[in-house]
Structures are given as C-alpha cells and as structure tokens.
Amino acid sequence: MPLETTVAAPRRGIALRGIAAHLLGNPLGGVTAALIIIFVAASLLSPYFLTGFNLMIIARSLAFVGLVTIGQSVLMILGELDLSVGAIGGLAGIAGGVLMVQLGLDPWLALLLCVMLGGLCGWINGTLVTRLRLHSLVLTIGMAGVYGGIILVVTKGVAITSIPGDIAFLGRGAIGGVPVPFVILLVCLAVVAFVMQRTPLGRYVYAIGSNADAARMLGIRVNAIRTGAFVTAGVLSAVAGMLMVARLGSAQPSIGETWVLAPIAAAVIGGVATTGGLGSPLGAVLGAVIIGIIENIIVLFGISPYWQSVVSGGIVVLAISFDAIARRAMAREN
Amino acid sequence: MPLETTVAAPRRGIALRGIAAHLLGNPLGGVTAALIIIFVAASLLSPYFLTGFNLMIIARSLAFVGLVTIGQSVLMILGELDLSVGAIGGLAGIAGGVLMVQLGLDPWLALLLCVMLGGLCGWINGTLVTRLRLHSLVLTIGMAGVYGGIILVVTKGVAITSIPGDIAFLGRGAIGGVPVPFVILLVCLAVVAFVMQRTPLGRYVYAIGSNADAARMLGIRVNAIRTGAFVTAGVLSAVAGMLMVARLGSAQPSIGETWVLAPIAAAVIGGVATTGGLGSPLGAVLGAVIIGIIENIIVLFGISPYWQSVVSGGIVVLAISFDAIARRAMAREN
Amino acid sequence: ADTGPLRFVLVPKVVHPWFDKVNDGARAAADSLSQLTGRKITVEYAAPQTADVSAQNDIIERSIATHPAGILLDPLDGKGNRAAMEESLQQGVGLTIFDSPAPEGLDVTAVGADFCEQGTLAADRLAGLIGHKGAVAIMMGVPTAPNHAERAACEKKAFAKYPDIKVVATGIDNDSIETAQKQAAAIMQSHPDLAGWVACDAAGPVGIGQAIRENGRVGKVAEVGLDNLNDMIELIRDGVAESSASSRPEMQGYWAVIAAWQKAVGQKTPKFIDTGIDILTKASLQAGAAR
Amino acid sequence: MSDLPGPVVRLEAIRKAYPGVVALDHVDLALRPGRVHVLAGENGAGKSTLIRVLAGLVGPDEGRIEIDGADALADRTLFGRIAYVPQELNLFGPMSVAENMFMPFAATGFGRLTLSRGGMRRAATALIERFGIHAGPDDRVDTISVPDQQLLQIARAAGRAAFDVLILDEPTSSLTASETAHLFRIVRELRAAGCAIVFVSHKMDEIFDLGDDVTVLRNGRSVGSYEMAAMTEHSLVQLMAGSAIALEERFQPRGAGDVAADPILSVRGLSGPGFHDISFELRRGEILGFAGLVGAGRSELMQSIFGYRPTRQGECLFEGRALPRGRPDRSVARGMVYLSEERKHHGIFPRLSLRENISLGILDQLARGGVIASAREGERVATVMRDFDVRSSSADKKIMFLSGGNQQKAIIGRAMARRPRLLIFDEPTKGIDIGTKFQIYRIMQRLAEEGVGIILVSSEMTELQRCASRIITMYEGRINGSFDQATTPADTLVGAIVGAGEKRHAA
Numbered sequence A, B: 001m002p003l004e005t006t007v008a009a010p011r012r013g014i015a016l017r018g019i020a021a022h023l024l025g026n027p028l029g030g031v032t033a034a035l036i037i038i039f040v041a042a043s044l045l046s047p048y049f050l051t052g053f054n055l056m057i058i059a060r061s062l063a064f065v066g067l068v069t070i071g072q073s074v075l076m077i078l079g080e081l082d083l084s085v086g087a088i089g090g091l092a093g094i095a096g097g098v099l100m101v102q103l104g105l106d107p108w109l110a111l112l113l114c115v116m117l118g119g120l121c122g123w124i125n126g127t128l129v130t131r132l133r134l135h136s137l138v139l140t141i142g143m144a145g146v147y148g149g150i151i152l153v154v155t156k157g158v159a160i161t162s163i164p165g166d167i168a169f170l171g172r173g174a175i176g177g178v179p180v181p182f183v184i185l186l187v188c189l190a191v192v193a194f195v196m197q198r199t200p201l202g203r204y205v206y207a208i209g210s211n212a213d214a215a216r217m218l219g220i221r222v223n224a225i226r227t228g229a230f231v232t233a234g235v236l237s238a239v240a241g242m243l244m245v246a247r248l249g250s251a252q253p254s255i256g257e258t259w260v261l262a263p264i265a266a267a268v269i270g271g272v273a274t275t276g277g278l279g280s281p282l283g284a285v286l287g288a289v290i291i292g293i294i295e296n297i298i299v300l301f302g303i304s305p306y307w308q309s310v311v312s313g314g315i316v317v318l319a320i321s322f323d324a325i326a327r328r329a330m331a332r333e334n
Numbered sequence C: 001a002d003t004g005p006l007r008f009v010l011v012p013k014v015v016h017p018w019f020d021k022v023n024d025g026a027r028a029a030a031d032s033l034s035q036l037t038g039r040k041i042t043v044e045y046a047a048p049q050t051a052d053v054s055a056q057n058d059i060i061e062r063s064i065a066t067h068p069a070g071i072l073l074d075p076l077d078g079k080g081n082r083a084a085m086e087e088s089l090q091q092g093v094g095l096t097i098f099d100s101p102a103p104e105g106l107d108v109t110a111v112g113a114d115f116c117e118q119g120t121l122a123a124d125r126l127a128g129l130i131g132h133k134g135a136v137a138i139m140m141g142v143p144t145a146p147n148h149a150e151r152a153a154c155e156k157k158a159f160a161k162y163p164d165i166k167v168v169a170t171g172i173d174n175d176s177i178e179t180a181q182k183q184a185a186a187i188m189q190s191h192p193d194l195a196g197w198v199a200c201d202a203a204g205p206v207g208i209g210q211a212i213r214e215n216g217r218v219g220k221v222a223e224v225g226l227d228n229l230n231d232m233i234e235l236i237r238d239g240v241a242e243s244s245a246s247s248r249p250e251m252q253g254y255w256a257v258i259a260a261w262q263k264a265v266g267q268k269t270p271k272f273i274d275t276g277i278d279i280l281t282k283a284s285l286q287a288g289a290a291r
Numbered sequence D: 001m002s003d004l005p006g007p008v009v010r011l012e013a014i015r016k017a018y019p020g021v022v023a024l025d026h027v028d029l030a031l032r033p034g035r036v037h038v039l040a041g042e043n044g045a046g047k048s049t050l051i052r053v054l055a056g057l058v059g060p061d062e063g064r065i066e067i068d069g070a071d072a073l074a075d076r077t078l079f080g081r082i083a084y085v086p087q088e089l090n091l092f093g094p095m096s097v098a099e100n101m102f103m104p105f106a107a108t109g110f111g112r113l114t115l116s117r118g119g120m121r122r123a124a125t126a127l128i129e130r131f132g133i134h135a136g137p138d139d140r141v142d143t144i145s146v147p148d149q150q151l152l153q154i155a156r157a158a159g160r161a162a163f164d165v166l167i168l169d170e171p172t173s174s175l176t177a178s179e180t181a182h183l184f185r186i187v188r189e190l191r192a193a194g195c196a197i198v199f200v201s202h203k204m205d206e207i208f209d210l211g212d213d214v215t216v217l218r219n220g221r222s223v224g225s226y227e228m229a230a231m232t233e234h235s236l237v238q239l240m241a242g243s244a245i246a247l248e249e250r251f252q253p254r255g256a257g258d259v260a261a262d263p264i265l266s267v268r269g270l271s272g273p274g275f276h277d278i279s280f281e282l283r284r285g286e287i288l289g290f291a292g293l294v295g296a297g298r299s300e301l302m303q304s305i306f307g308y309r310p311t312r313q314g315e316c317l318f319e320g321r322a323l324p325r326g327r328p329d330r331s332v333a334r335g336m337v338y339l340s341e342e343r344k345h346h347g348i349f350p351r352l353s354l355r356e357n358i359s360l361g362i363l364d365q366l367a368r369g370g371v372i373a374s375a376r377e378g379e380r381v382a383t384v385m386r387d388f389d390v391r392s393s394s395a396d397k398k399i400m401f402l403s404g405g406n407q408q409k410a411i412i413g414r415a416m417a418r419r420p421r422l423l424i425f426d427e428p429t430k431g432i433d434i435g436t437k438f439q440i441y442r443i444m445q446r447l448a449e450e451g452v453g454i455i456l457v458s459s460e461m462t463e464l465q466r467c468a469s470r471i472i473t474m475y476e477g478r479i480n481g482s483f484d485q486a487t488t489p490a491d492t493l494v495g496a497i498v499g500a501g502e503k504r505h506a507a
C-alpha cells in the first residue's frame, strides 16, 4: 500500500473504522471480529447463552476438536493435511479401552501408551509422506481407512465399557470451574503456539510451508520437521481420544469420526491456508471456537434437527465470507 | 530422462523393463501399470473375477463414482476442490424424487431439471469462491452441510419410493451387454477429456491451475472458467445422482454420501495433483477403476467386513506408493 | 454328485453387533448341517460399512459373482434392493430373507419375527409405564427397511389407541448408535416434556439410553427398548430402560441357513419362519443369569 | 597471473547432463580471493548450472570440486564456505524481512532454543541500511517490491558471517542503476576484504565495471578464461556468441509517432494505488519509454491501464474507446498485451511444457472449429522458438527446467506472436543475453513500424536510449517529464528519474 494511505486513515477516522482497520491489519483480526459478532449475537438472542453452565459446556465440548485442530493447523501451515487424525484419536481411545479394561493395565500407564500410539501413527504417516514423497491428502485418506478399520477389527463395533474411574476427572472434572479438557487444550495450545512463534523450529515450519525448496537449500531439515509435525498431530489426536474416553467412561468405536473436516474448516476460518505458510494455531483454535458456538446456539435455539446441518453449514460459509467481505470493503474505502 | 537411457534401454533390453520405462515416461504410466497389476492379480487369485457378470457389475457400480471423479478432477487440475459434490448428487436425486413422485412431473423433464439443479449448486459454489475469493475446500465443506441439510429437511431421512419405471433402464438397462450408466460415464469422460486436451478452454484450465495470476495476465477469463468448472462438477454429480435414483427405483437420502473422498483419492492415484495444473480426467477415472476393482475383490475374496476398511485403505496407500516407488527405482537404475 | 461343499453368503444391513449374533446362529446351523450331511457347509459374512442401499446392492452383486449356493439377505430397502434381488434369482443364486417380511412377488423364504407384534408390544408397554398419557417419541431406524418400517407403523398404531398419548417427534438413526444418541439428545432438548421412547432397531434404544443418561433424564424419561445388544442389557440393568422387546438374532441366522440349505438341495421351503420375540426386564435378566 | 594468490576454489572437468541436454561438458573454473570472476555466456550456456554445482546444490555427473585444496564432494561441509544468490527469487513470502535474512537462525546466531527477536531485528536493520532495502525488518516479504526482494536475497547471502566465495547469479536483473551502483560498492568492499566473487550478468557495462577475470561458456563448454583487462565488449560478445554483433546499432522505429494521427492509447488523469494523476498519449508506431526508480509506480500504472489492477480515477482510451477497468481479458481481446516484470509470478506456467507456455497466448488463433490444430501449434511454436532463439532440448520440456533467459525469451515470443496492436513491455529483456536482446529490439522496431504501439518500461538506460522514440520519466507515482530521446542528454534523464529539482516528500 502506498505510504499516503497509512497516514490518511486516522484522519478520516471514525473510531469504529479504526478498530475495524486495526483488526483487519492483524492476521487474527478477521476471526476475532467474526467471533465477537457471533458471541454478541448469541448473547442477545438467547438468555441461556451467557450462563456459566452453558459456557462450561461449550468449553468442554470444544476441547476435543480443539486439540485436533492444533495439530491439523501445524500440518496445514507446513502445507500438509492429515485426514486420519480422527481415526488416530479413535484408535487411541479404543487402545486405551483394551489396555485398561481387557488387559487390566494401570490407567495412567495405558494413557501414556495410547498417546505414544498416536505419535506412532503420526510417525507412520509422516514417514510415508516424506520417504516416498506421497501426497499427504490421499495417503491419509488411505491411512484413515487403515486406522479406522483396525478400530472395527478390534471392537467389532461394540464399545468397551467400564473404563476405570481413576481417569474420569480428566474428562469430567473441573479446575476452578474450568473443565479439565479445556485446561488441557489451553496448555497444549500455549506450548504449540509458543513453539510456532518464538522458536527456530516453529519458524522453520512456516518457512517450509511457504517455500520448501528454499528451506531445504538453507539446510533446514525439511523431512524431519514434516515427520515431527505428523507425530505432533497424532499425539494431540490421541490426547483428545483419551480425554473423550475419560469423559464417556467407555471407549466408543465412533470416537473421532467427526474430527476430520471440522478442524480443517476451523483452521481456515482462523486464517490458516491449506497451501501453507500462513496462519497460526491460535487462529485455528479461535476458528474452532466459532464452530463450537454455532453448534451450541443451534441447540439453544431449538432449531429442528433436520435444519441443523443447513444452519451450521451456512454459518461456516458466512464466517469465511465475513472475513473476505470485510477486507474487500476496507480495501475499497482506501 | 536423459537421452542416453532411451537409447541404452533396448540394448540392456529385458522387454519388461522397456515396457516399464515406457509406462513411466507417460503421465498415465503409473496408474496404468498399477491397474494392470491389480487386474492380473485379481484374475489369478479369484476365478470369479474375469467373468462377464462380474466385469459388468464392476462397470456399473464404477459409473456413479466415476462421473463424480471426472468433475472433481477438472476442479483439481484448476487448483480447487469441491467437497459438496456428493451432497449435490444426493440433492439432485431427492429433487428428482420430489418432482417425479410428489409433483407428478414427467420423468424426463424432472431429470433435466435435476441436472440443472446440480449445475445451479455448482454455480453457487463457483460464484462464492470467485467473487469473495473464498477457499474452495472450506466453502464446500460448508456447502456440503447446506445441500446435505436440505436433503434432510426435504426427506426427514425417509426415502422417496415409487420412482416411475420410465427411467429405470438408465440405471438398470444395458446396451449390448454394457450397463447404461457405464455408457454414460464413457460418453461424459470422452467429452470432458476431449475438451481438456484439445480445446483452448481445456488448456486454460491447466494454465490457471499452474499459475492463476499469469493466466489472468494473459487475458484468460479465470473467474468465468473457475465457475464453469464448478458448474460442470455439479452437473456431473447430479447426473450420477439421477442415475442412482433410476437404478434404485427410489430416491435415498444417503445417495452421494460416499462420493466425496473416493473421487479425490481416485484422482490423485490417477496422477492429478491437488495443487493444480497436473493430471487428466482419464487418469482420474483409471484411478477410480482401481478403487472399484479393490472394492470388488474384497467381496470376491470373502474378506471379513471388519477387515474391509483396513484392506481397502491399505491398498489405496499401496497404489499411490507403487507409482512413487517405481519411479524412484527407475531413476536409480539410470 | 451332491457332495461338494456348499457356501452361503450372509448379507446384513450394515456392520453391526446385532448381526454378529445372526452370524453366530448361521454358523451354528452350518456346522450342524455339515455334520449331519457330511458335506462342507460354510457361511461367508459380507456387510456394507454403512446402512446404504447402493452399497448393499454392490455387495449383493459381487456376492452373486462368486456363485454361492445361496444368499441370506436382510434388505435395507424393499424397493431399492429389488433389482439386486431379481438379479440373484436370475443368476440362479437362491435367496433367503431374514429379519424382514418377504418381498412381494419373489420366490423366497423369509425368516424373522412378527415385527408388527414386536413394535406393538414395546409401545403398549411404554404406554403402561407412563400411565397412558403424555408425549412420546419414536426412533425410526432405517425408515426404508421393511422390518423397521413395520415396527414404526405398528408402534404409531398402538399409541393411537390411547387418546392422551401423543407422538411428538420421530428420529432416524440409520442403525447407528451415535446418530441415535445425537437425535435423541436434540429431540429431548426441543421437547422438555417428553415422557418416553420406543425404537425400531437395535442401535436406536442404545443411543436413546445414552442420551437420557448424558442429559440427566434417567427416571424422568421412560424407555422401552428393542433387541438384546449388550449395551441394551446394561441399560436395563442400570434402570435407564425398563425393558426391551427382543427378536432372536441367533435363531434367525440359524433358520435362515436351514432354509437356504433346503432350497439349495431342492427341497420345498416354507414362505415364512417365525423365530419369536422375548421380553427382557431386569427381573428376567436376573433369572436368566441365575440359570 | 603468477603473482596472484592461489585459487580458493577449483572446479575440474565438471560434467552435468539433464534429460536431452549436456548442460556442462568438462568445464574448469578457478576462483581467486580478492577477485571478481565473471561468468559470461548466452542464455542456456550453463552459467547457472555451473554455479549450482559450485554451491553444492547440484551434484555433478563427473568432475572434481576443490575448496581450499580439499575435496568438497567428499566433505560437503566445505560448501558452507560459499554464499549463493540464486538467479530466481527464492524467499519465504509470508515471513518477515528479518526472518528471511537470518534463516536458519541457529546457524546465524539468533536462536538455539528460542528466537532472539530483538537481536535479530537490530541486526536486520543494520543490513537493511547497508544494502539500501526500502523496508522495515518486520515487513512481510511478499508485500515489498521485487527489487527490494532481490536486495534482500543478496543481503541474506552476503550479509552474514564468514564465507570465502560469494556467488551472484544475475543479481541486477531487477535492480535500477542506483541500486546497482550501491550493490557494486558492497561487492568491492568484500573483494577488498579478500572474498572471491562470482558474478553473472548480461549487462556489458556491469561486467566491465566490476569484473577482474572472466570465463566464457558456450553450449555447456568453456571457451576459455581471461583477464578482463584484456577484453573489449566486442571481443567478449564474439567469444560468447561465436560471431560478432554491432553494439552501436539503434532501433528507433522510423517515421515514428505520427503526431497528427489519433493516438492508439490515451490515458487521462489516471490515479490508483501507487500512481497519481497520470496523463499521456501513445502514438501509433512509436516506442514510448518509461524510466524511473524502484517504486516509481511504473509497473502498477501499466498493470492498471491493462486492467489487472484497480484504478480510482481517470480513464484510458484504447483506439478511441474506453477500456473497461479490472478486465484484462477485455484488454487482450481488443488487441493489447502486457508482459510483466515478474516472470515467476506473472509470466510462466511452471508445470506446463514450453510448447504449451508459448501457445497459450495464441490458442484462439490456433483453434479450428474450437479444436486446437496440433500441427499448426507445432509450427507456430517452432517459429517463435526460432525468432526469439529459445533454446531447449525439446518443446515438450517443462518450462521450469529451462534457463532463466530462455524462459524470458519464450514469454516475449508469446506476447509478440499474438500480433497485438498495443504492447506493454515491463522490463522485457531481464536476463536475456545481448545477442538475443538485439534481436528482440529489431522485432520491436519492426512491429512499431508496422503500426503497433509499444510502451517499454525499463531500468536500463541504454535500452531506452537504443529503442525508445520518447521517454517519460516517473518519480514517486507521478509523471515528471517527457523527453524526446534523440535530443535529450542522458544526464537530464537521470536527473528526472531521481527527482532532481522537485520537492521531495517528507518521509
């Protein structure tokens, strides 16, 4: 933009436009603005929305998809996609059920093993992608079949019940009124966001996503970092899967089935591009919050179940359009 | 490949390697080789595979996903993706049911209207993507919710039965032993492949997929062509949906649910890159044939349904790995 | 000449634990027939991954391609499966239907229960539980599936007998526990006054029970379930559901194989084999366990 | 040469073949500390390939690389002593200037576990100043100008710690004269400090200005190595091309600029992002030059006229009729062509073949009944390749595997093959060897004489002087002068483009 513009804007300056401009200048501006609007609208439209109980429900149900979103967003910044994250989460959950219930392992040990299993699945994905230079989208469509299939083979579609109560508080408990899964989400987000923004490793992820060849030329270990990102995504999905098992008290074979498209949509709403190099895990999680709120208000408003998918799909479309329209309007102003 | 190789190969000359080299030189080589291997293996392993009846049912069931694959592959060559193609197919089918059964319209007129509806859905997707410069992956995740939701709203999940017999032969008939849906697939593929390879329009699609900015600079009507591709994909999905209705004699709300990931996987197996500019609809359909044969032999071999997803996922992984491994092995040889 | 092995293919609605019980029964029948006849008789299990007619048709057709001695089918959709069923008969592969009334005009044997009676039993029982008045909901299963549709229709008819009972909502679970749970939760959100539930397949009542539990409505919303999945039995033990009207999947599989074998060796078969219905309650379960 | 220091790097009998071509055929090269070694040769001669071998990015098929007397192919860490600026921009677009400068951080001392952002910013600011980059350390690289990106690319290689050899592959192709001068000052400093420098350029004045030694490549073979002092422009060109070229030739179209006739393009009061209140006329048969500094707004103006970028005010009349805004397709349909200065982003279709890249501009002319006539396509493409000397082992090679200059020739050929009535060339001869350049000037001249209107945006003053009938100068988004090329002394022009005598904006 020419120099003059930046000088001129405050002069014309209505305060609201100033805020809008500030938001739009910030990479997280679009998603934050959309979030605020949806939040305010929901508060005005439903008296139940702003209650502590409701906010707690939102926070808790957000945690699972949110964890998966963090991992997926790191992969997307790297220019990859993993459609098997949901299946990995489900597999970890089922493995947890088998280890704890059928083999009687200590729940905490089982938990650790399952998270490692998630990492292993991610490592397999990453290794296949990097060694054979496969296309991650299709590889992971295939691997989702494999991991999801293993769930079916192990469970024959039947849930594993009577999960030991020891780990229940991971799924159902609260710390100072904040649900434990949400706290875990925040911790994971903080760690990953810090790594992505403030460490060389994180910046290499951005570099690889924006120009992998140049990164390789500079001696950045592209393949190792790619594989590491898949492992991270696998671990986070496994954590989500185990938290879900803790919450349900049973390992359902269906865990993770809905964790595939929503995190990708959330990441894009939050400013992550599927082409790599752009966005941040924080933005992606904010995108997940938007989707979570949408799902919540659909229930609060008592929208007929037949209409739910239309409404939630429509709001996703609106949320990404909002950003685009606002940016274009601002651009036209100047 | 360096000139020397082409000269040297026959001299060293095992015939097989000559064929392999030839196949690998051709952009369709990888998928053709994989197809041949799977075909031969299936014929050797199951006496039922090479029977006329079995080939006929493969051809027929391939037709539906194949049609969707054609449209999706054009979008992928353009650098876009449409995850709502399945929902559009389902919506067209349901609309057909409503028009024919509930409104008593002439079946042929209804068919035409439904195909137009598919085009309209595609046009909406394309227009949103181009006008608002939205990300097609996420927009169409949203639109899949909307279109799929409309199916639910209209049907409440209940199929529309008693579709007039007039159109049954479209789904069940055969022309000279070849199932009608397969004939329609071949016709559509021939038309689209011709346009893509031999007309300016097709070249423009490749150009846009390879460098959209440069295409715009050359005066190519990027947005119009993009929208057109979405319309094409919508129309082809609607055709698939209507053929499915004709085949079942009822409009099922579940039509199209499995038409989302399989066509993308098929296209990539067939050499289409999700980043655009590479591959061809023919390759993509060959990829779909591979997937179709895999599904067929899984049942022929009597593989337990619990293992099916593992096996089919695994074979998808193998199919894409095959290409990669073969190319690298050849490269190392020289 | 008739000493070679006989292979039957069993095609259920969907991959589902209930059908594993059918499969168990079918294998038992195959084993005892093998012993009795000295001929190797086997059952192959081929199930669609989701309750989708076209997926089921593909499986039927692929099974036909292997020329089995017969196909045992639980149709997802009488009309939608019609072409595939005709194809089977045309190709000379005998067809035995289980868990479903017989499709009209086809020369097949049907094995199952009186599904109308099963639905009526469940509905009447629920009506009694809620004092013959209040709002009730029906979880419809796969609406195109002939047996599910029959149960739903008869449940509606049964409720209609009571002037103070109103069916305020119907859900569709497509034979998936997760879908059933989501649908039930949503319906209870929008109908806070709901008094009770019945279902039309084995998955539905499990999902309903989970939703009742998750939403803290145990004791406030009554449930009479269907069938005898482990989860269902647990729900009855835990007092979430009062009882269940259960068909007998093992028996259905058993008799379907018997009928298919008869057909394969050219014997006459009955049009319909009724395998009966059980009512499961906390008490009957304890009695069963004690035995 | 005996009194010179011994070579720090020695390449011996390097051979590298690609499918269909031998890019390097037993090439030798010796680099001495404190000397600028020029690699000269026509497009596709193998300069960049040799450089990539030298930088350790491409393994040679045969040959030996010695760095400080040790075998670098055995000990690859030795390649760390070599700093390399590639011919094509290769940056991380969505990341900041500072990050681009110091990636990978650990190696540059700005991060082991966490990044030291402040330190990085400070160090970046120093380099930004030293290299004259118009950007802040936190600016996103894809928002700064191409020349600034080019300078950043150089700063990244040359600005950091220890290296013995600095390779600059056509570093000036998107720099203007003053930036080039600035860059040369830095190069001389490095040379004085004992660094060996490899320099590639197609601009003769630069080669003679900076070079100490020169190695000439032709078709992948080394013609020889010489001391620059023993060379003249003519002799060097002769060595490169294998035949002589008349360097004094001029290409002003004859009878240009019929003032009486209607102008082919008139721009009136046009304003938009980056330029303000622009009015000028282009006459039939004239080559109108545009001169200016980086960021003068020429590219943005031209793209707006063409319809690629938005405008705020004003109008453009093409052959008397208004051009619709924001519709490059309409402009093309009416006979206008724009060739962008950004080959990578706006020019080539990397994954398509050379043939497809060329024919894309003329498909409407190649189609018969809506179908592309392959035979005709082959002929037209062959003609373009011949006329513009595009060298490739095959027309079916993906264009991304061609040398930079040959890519450029292909897209110029594509633009001209359309036979437009108005041609806007933005830095068209960037990276093109001198022989082909003259051929392109000749074709431009011929087209103009046939009545085509041509706008030539160029940062090479000699190019404008060789070809333009008139020269318009731009300064900070405004036109500040219009000169008859034939009668205006060079100093006057340079004064105008640096904005002499004007009130400068208070930055």
Ligand SMILES: Nc1ncnc2c1ncn2[C@@H]1O[C@H](COP(=O)(O)OP(=O)(O)OP(=O)(O)O)[C@@H](O)[C@H]1O
Pocket: A001, A002, A003, D143, D144, D145, D146, D147, D176, D274, D292, D293, D294, D295, D296, D297, D298, D299, D300, D301, D341, D459
């Ligand atoms: N303040 C700025 N911030 C970001 N980008 C800028 C700024 N000023 C100029 N640019 C960019 O720098 C480039 C230089 O402008 P432009 O190319 O129009 O000038 P020019 O006279 O053609 O210069 P050149 O000789 O480099 O072609 C443009 O691409 C423009 O987007």
Ligand SMILES: Nc1ncnc2c1ncn2[C@@H]1O[C@H](COP(=O)(O)OP(=O)(O)OP(=O)(O)O)[C@@H](O)[C@H]1O
Pocket: D018, D019, D021, D022, D023, D041, D042, D043, D044, D045, D046, D047, D048, D049, D050, D087, D391, D392, D393, D401, D402, D403, D404, D405, D406, D431
């Ligand atoms: N990766 C590659 N694959 C195939 N061919 C290549 C590749 N890289 C270079 N070549 C070929 O090698 C030859 C030499 O190219 P190179 O880029 O070294 O030329 P150059 O002298 O740098 O030319 P220019 O002045 O145009 O930059 C060309 O014919 C080019 O097509």
Ligand SMILES: O[C@@H]1[C@@H](O)[C@@H](O)CO[C@H]1O
Pocket: C013, C016, C018, C019, C074, C099, C141, C145, C147, C175, C200, C201, C202, C203, C226, C227, C247
């Ligand atoms: O009878 C039904 C079957 O058709 C299947 O849906 C599983 O549940 C049973 O109740």
Ligand SMILES: [Mg+2]
Pocket: D047, D048, D049, D087, D169, D403, D404, D405
């Ligand atoms: Mg070069």
Ligand SMILES: [Mg+2]
Pocket: D298, D299, D300, D341, D426
């Ligand atoms: Mg410019």
